[in-house]
Amino acid sequence: MVNAVSRRLLKELKDYQKERNPDLIELSPIQEDNILVWKAVLRGEAETPYEGGHWTLRIEIPKNYPIQPPKMKFLTKICHPNISFKTGEICLDILKAAWSPAWTLQSACMAIRLLLSNPEPTSPLNCDAANLLRCGDFMGYESLVRMYTQLYAMSQTDNEGSA
Amino acid sequence: MKYTIIQIILMDAKNFPLLVPSDVDEPSYCGFITVKGQELAFQIKLENNSTGLKNAKLYGSPKLKRLIFGHEKALQQRLEQCASFSEFFVDLKDLLELLMTKEKTDPSPCENYYSTLINELNSIGWDKLEAFNPSLKNLSLKLNDSSGRQHSIFVSLPFSYPQTPLIVHAELPTPSSTTSNHMASLKDAVSFYSKVSLDKELEKFQYVWSMLDDIDAHTWVLEPCKPKRSDLIRRIALGNHCSLQIELDASYPKGECQYRLFGTESLISPLREKIIKNWNTWLNFDLTIRQNFENILEITFPSTQTISTSDINIECGICYSYRHEDSLPDQSCNNAKCGQPFHRSCLYEWLRSIPSTKQSFNTFFGNCPYCNDAITTTICDQ
Numbered sequence: 305m306v307n308a309v310s311r312r313l314l315k316e317l318k319d320y321q322k323e324r325n326p327d328l329i330e331l332s333p334i335q336e337d338n339i340l341v342w343k344a345v346l347r348g349e350a351e352t353p354y355e356g357g358h359w360t361l362r363i364e365i366p367k368n369y370p371i372q373p374p375k376m377k378f379l380t381k382i383c384h385p386n387i388s389f390k391t392g393e394i395c396l397d398i399l400k401a402a403w404s405p406a407w408t409l410q411s412a413c414m415a416i417r418l419l420l421s422n423p424e425p426t427s428p429l430n431c432d433a434a435n436l437l438r439c440g441d442f443m444g445y446e447s448l449v450r451m452y453t454q455l456y457a458m459s460q461t462d463n464e465g466s467a
Numbered sequence: 468m469k470y471t472i473i474q475i476i477l478m479d480a481k482n483f484p485l486l487v488p489s490d491v492d493e494p495s496y497c498g499f500i501t502v503k504g505q506e507l508a509f510q511i512k513l514e515n516n517s518t519g520l521k522n523a524k525l526y527g528s529p530k531l532k533r534l535i536f537g538h539e540k541a542l543q544q545r546l547e548q549c550a551s552f553s554e555f556f557v558d559l560k561d562l563l564e565l566l567m568t569k570e571k572t573d574p575s576p577c578e579n580y581y582s583t584l585i586n587e588l589n590s591i592g593w594d595k596l597e598a599f600n601p602s603l604k605n606l607s608l609k610l611n612d613s614s615g616r617q618h619s620i621f622v623s624l625p626f627s628y629p630q631t632p633l634i635v636h637a638e639l640p641t642p643s644s645t646t647s648n649h650m651a652s653l654k655d656a657v658s659f660y661s662k663v664s665l666d667k668e669l670e671k672f673q674y675v676w677s678m679l680d681d682i683d684a685h686t687w688v689l690e691p692c693k694p695k696r697s698d699l700i701r702r703i704a705l706g707n708h709c710s711l712q713i714e715l716d717a718s719y720p721k722g723e724c725q726y727r728l729f730g731t732e733s734l735i736s737p738l739r740e741k742i743i744k745n746w747n748t749w750l751n752f753d754l755t756i757r758q759n760f761e762n763i764l765e766i767t768f769p770s771t772q773t774i775s776t777s778d779i780n781i782e783c784g785i786c787y788s789y790r791h792e793d794s795l796p797d798q799s800c801n802n803a804k805c806g807q808p809f810h811r812s813c814l815y816e817w818l819r820s821i822p823s824t825k826q827s828f829n830t831f832f833g834n835c836p837y838c839n840d841a842i843t844t845t846i847c848d849q
Binding site (some may be wrong): 311 | 786816836
């Protein structure tokens, strides 16, 4: 079974490398000898408070992928109603009950990127961010998000680049 | 420096009593290593002015050399890594013990095994030799039949040859001919299969082979990926995830052949209707089976020259591969716009994992992972 999983993952990697996605700066296994742990780097969407930020995600792939969804979490701190500020855990239906084998790691990453600009404040993992949205304080929400983007998502990529 | 090494050796004298320094000027030591009651001579030469075992060279008797054949690299690595003599000797001893037990299980060939083999190859002609494996246990010969088709004859040589006969088989489409035959010599094997050809045994299959060659040349054969002479089944790509499987009958090649269509029901049912409607027009034996099928289906089979792999795309939508545990995608979504093919086992695994899937006897009712239309599959035997 592991063999079938690696075959599919290798094909996904090839597809990503064949057609580079400007919004997904990186998508590859972290170590050469373990294809079940991947790293992805998302670029924040323009004209959103996430603009200019780069977020690193860790992707753990279960042995019975794609029957089971991959486990994804943010390594870079991010302020978003549906993402835990502390652990980076993501609350997104396609990573849970709405998963289907038709999704790929790349399309799941793009779905997460879309979630950033389309938050769902009714099922929050970050109550502070969600409460601002629920109260209708969009200005406050946007400036909070922009602050954390500048604080973590811009400096960290610089550090990574120089390291 | 020399003094310390001698010290080490003296210390290890208990474990390796047969090792002595052999040269006063050069740091080199020779002796015997005892493995399974056998004493193997060897010599180890150290580099001047070097304290460790790095760049040390190991020499051995022919017997030792033969034993470690193929393991030199690993041994050299150990030599460089080992911190002390004793460590390396223990490793060497372990390796030799392992190799010796292995050697015992491999019986060596008969006295005149190789000379007989060479003589025989000389007599049948070396041009007939197609391939052989390094141990010379298996080899294949090539023969041409009356229509110029090349056939391979596979020979396995027992180590007791020529006392025991050779086991010879060829790939022919009938079960009786593919079973192995015992032959006294290679010459017999060649003459047997050449005689078979003269006896019209091979001739019998010429028609089937020409039909299959025509299919292989003009269509995109999905299965088998490397057709053998004994394969009578061909799975042909039709495009849009659909394929046609044809099975010829070696004994009645001109009779009706078995066929099966794979793919989305909405695309396949018109083809099936055409087959039912046009089947009785299959009268023209001047045409090949491929041409007859093209006439009946009123299509031209796409060939490797006319289309690219992406158009064929009959990979399973779940595991992304074509072949999975020896099965091919034989289920597909019935939505004409989707038509995504799946392996039965992959689709079964997916539907089984979804709580909303309904089961009635051995059929599972669920939704296509791609278009969410209703899809069904049956339980996999595995």
